[in-house]
Amino acid sequence: MQHFTGITQVVGLAAAEDTTGQRLPILPLWGELIFGLIAFAILLWVVTKKVVPNLEKAYAERTAAIEGGMQQAEEAQQQAQAALEQYQAQLTEARAEAARIREEAREQGASIVAEMRGQAQAEATRITEAAQKQIEAERQQAIVSLRSEVGRLSTDLASRIVGESLHEETRQKGIVDRFLAELEAGQIQPEKVGAGATGENTHAQGELDLGTADGRDA
Amino acid sequence: MSLNVLGASILAAEGGEGSGFQAPTPAEFYQPLIGQGDWAITRPIVVLFISVALISWFLVATTRKAAIVPSKGQWVTEGIYGMVRNGLARDIIGSRDFLRFVPLLFALFTMILVNNLFGIIPPVQYPTMSRIGVPIALTLVVFVVYHAVGIRKNGFGGHIKHMIPPGLPKPIYVLIIPLELITYFITRPLTLALRLFGNMFAGHMLLLLFILGGEYMLIHGAFGLKIAGIGSFLLALVLTAFEGLIEFLQAYIFTLLAATYIAGSLADEH
Numbered sequence: 001m002q003h004f005t006g007i008t009q010v011v012g013l014a015a016a017e018d019t020t021g022q023r024l025p026i027l028p029l030w031g032e033l034i035f036g037l038i039a040f041a042i043l044l045w046v047v048t049k050k051v052v053p054n055l056e057k058a059y060a061e062r063t064a065a066i067e068g069g070m071q072q073a074e075e076a077q078q079q080a081q082a083a084l085e086q087y088q089a090q091l092t093e094a095r096a097e098a099a100r101i102r103e104e105a106r107e108q109g110a111s112i113v114a115e116m117r118g119q120a121q122a123e124a125t126r127i128t129e130a131a132q133k134q135i136e137a138e139r140q141q142a143i144v145s146l147r148s149e150v151g152r153l154s155t156d157l158a159s160r161i162v163g164e165s166l167h168e169e170t171r172q173k174g175i176v177d178r179f180l181a182e183l184e185a186g187q188i189q190p191e192k193v194g195a196g197a198t199g200e201n202t203h204a205q206g207e208l209d210l211g212t213a214d215g216r217d218a
Numbered sequence: 219m220s221l222n223v224l225g226a227s228i229l230a231a232e233g234g235e236g237s238g239f240q241a242p243t244p245a246e247f248y249q250p251l252i253g254q255g256d257w258a259i260t261r262p263i264v265v266l267f268i269s270v271a272l273i274s275w276f277l278v279a280t281t282r283k284a285a286i287v288p289s290k291g292q293w294v295t296e297g298i299y300g301m302v303r304n305g306l307a308r309d310i311i312g313s314r315d316f317l318r319f320v321p322l323l324f325a326l327f328t329m330i331l332v333n334n335l336f337g338i339i340p341p342v343q344y345p346t347m348s349r350i351g352v353p354i355a356l357t358l359v360v361f362v363v364y365h366a367v368g369i370r371k372n373g374f375g376g377h378i379k380h381m382i383p384p385g386l387p388k389p390i391y392v393l394i395i396p397l398e399l400i401t402y403f404i405t406r407p408l409t410l411a412l413r414l415f416g417n418m419f420a421g422h423m424l425l426l427l428f429i430l431g432g433e434y435m436l437i438h439g440a441f442g443l444k445i446a447g448i449g450s451f452l453l454a455l456v457l458t459a460f461e462g463l464i465e466f467l468q469a470y471i472f473t474l475l476a477a478t479y480i481a482g483s484l485a486d487e488h
Contacts, residue, residue, distance in 0.1 A: 020255050021248035025350060025419060026412070029248075030256040032351030035263040039270045040356060043329050046274040048321040051281050055299050056317075058284035058292075065286050 151176035239434045242426040247348055247419070262346040269332045269346070277328070302327050302473060310477040315484055319477070322363060326356060327473040330414065334465030337422055338458050345465070348419040350411065357411040360476040365402075368483030377483070410475055417468045421461045428454035 020029065152167075155176060159166045170176055250258035280291035288296055302324045307316040330347065337345030346352050368377035381398045382391070432450030435443040 018254040021245035025244040028351035028354050032349050033355050036352040036355030039266045043270045044325040047325040051277040052321045054281040054284040062286045
């Protein structure tokens with residue numbers, strides 16, 4: 001009962017004052033609803049006209065910058081690739097060039113060696129020939145001197161056997177020379193030495209024999 | 219009027235206890251500054267316009283010279299903008315149509331977020347969204363937009379037809395058609411507005427209760443109650459932090475659902 005009087009009291013009081021506060025909280029005030037709409041409309045206008053376009057522009061610029069950067073990077077990569085290919089081509093070329101030069105050098109070297117060998121051969125031949133000639137000349141000289149020596153020795157021996165000098169007579173009559181010439185011609189065969197040897201050999205052996213005989217006799 | 223009486227009776231029942239603790243009532247949220255009744259200029263209206271001015275100033279100031287390399291302010295704005303643009307609009311509406319709804323969703327999100335945060339930020343400490351008129355205003359905008367978009371795309375008949383899932387057995391439609399129409403025209407806007415309002419209203423009420431109760435116990439209570447009062451204040455602190463999380467979450471959910479509804483109206487298939 002007290003409860004109900006309470007209600008009437010409050011209702012009466014509220015009627016005199018502002019009852020809006022006692023309204024259920026899920027019932028809107030028109031003023032708040034309308035001003036809410038207006039406030040939101042203002043914010044929406046600001047956001048649509050002033051904020052979002054700028055932000056979208058920044059977004060687009062950023063995207064463009066990133067894509068531009070990527071494109072630049074791609075270009076740089078392509079350039080690097082081109083440079084690499086160029087270098088490789090140059091390297092291949094250089095290798096081929098080097099191989100060619102090496103080949104040439106080898107050929108040139110071979111020809112030089114061949115030439116040098118020919119020259120050396122010729123030189124060697126020349127030197128050999130000269131040496132042979134010199135030897136021959138010295139041999140001739142030796143033969144000549146030996147012949148005169150042999151003649152003198154044999155004459156000496158003969159003189160000692162005979163007892164007087166035969167040198168004058170021998171010189172006058174050319175006995176020794178004739179004998180030697182005959183010996184060389186092969187008309188006379190040395191008696192101590194075995195027959196069959198002729199020519200130079202015979203002559204050489206004769207000389208040898210004469211020498212040994214001389215030595216033995218002496 | 220009967221509803222008014224009901225509200226008054228609640229008040230009376232609590233007020234009738236005598237000189238004890240006066241628990242906060244829904245009436246506390248009605249704070250007219252100029253005039254009274256439906257068209258009074260109330261505190262939430264003033265807060266609302268302050269928030270719009272603040273948001274507009276901040277957004278314009280940080281994006282007026284929007285550059286590729288952002289400044290600190292632009293970075294903050296872009297973080298929020300990117301979340302709404304890419305995380306909500308693009309992912310939900312799809313990359314083909316999302317761009318024209320980005321301003322709407324961004325404005326919704328920033329407005330709700332700032333007004334919710336006003337609930338715990340001194341010196342305002344008044345969540346505008348706890349006045350049902352404001353969430354209804356925002357919901358009206360969303361409601362109109364998602365129907366307008368659907369009607370523009372499919373025509374009026376097409377839009378209505380679009381709401382009904384095709385390929386069901388005929389008898390089912392007797393049930394489905396009213397259900398879907400109720401969903402699109404009543405449930406969706408109602409829940410959208412009430413969810414935001416309810417969370418802000420209840421959260422603020424809870425904070426009020428803990429703080430006013432704590433204050434009362436601390437001043438008028440015995441020794442034991444004084445300790446309880448301190449506990450009440452501590453709990454109010456914790457709840458304030460929790461409230462901050464809820465305030466962000468509600469702004470996000472409202473924007474998310476708005477995007478979902480728009481996406482539903484734009485979808486090619488049901």
